[in-house]
Amino acid sequence: QVQLVESGGGLVQAGGSLRLSCAASGRPFIAYVMGWFRQAPGKEREFVATIGRTGGGTNYADSMKGRFTISRDNTKKTVYLQMNNLRPEDTAVYYCAADPSCSGDGCYVPQGYRYWGQGTQVTVSS
Secondary structure, X not given: OEEXXXXXXXXXXXXXXXXXXXXXXXXXXXXXXEEEEEXXXXXXXXXXXXXXXXXXXXXXXXXXXXXXXXXEEOOOOEEEXXXXXXXXXXXXXXXXXXXXXXXXXXXXXXXXXXXEOOOEEEEEEO
16 A cells, blocks of 8 residues: 655646655555546546656656656655646646556556545646
8 A cells, every 4th residue: 555645736827837746655666657647627537647667658648748747756755747838727636646557548547546645736827
């Protein structure tokens, strides 16, 4: 089992940047594929990015490619989401997720992840 705590959200103007962090505790961090998802009011939770156990295998939702970067530091048991050129439509609660066994397309949907953080709010003003 792993516990996840996100931080780094806040209010930013359009075009600005934020860096989200997700700190893990519990089982060895390297055992988990990590993902970021987001959920805007009235919308379903959607995939943002995923990263493999050793830092490879990164994948992004199309609307985030070129603007967002996922990374991880296994020594610090932390996964990051660097978000640049933010847009008002990026406003959402951002969630960190972990799973020991998701693979392929299963890592792009919320059902593919067993463990979740509490979320951090990101608000982008126009």
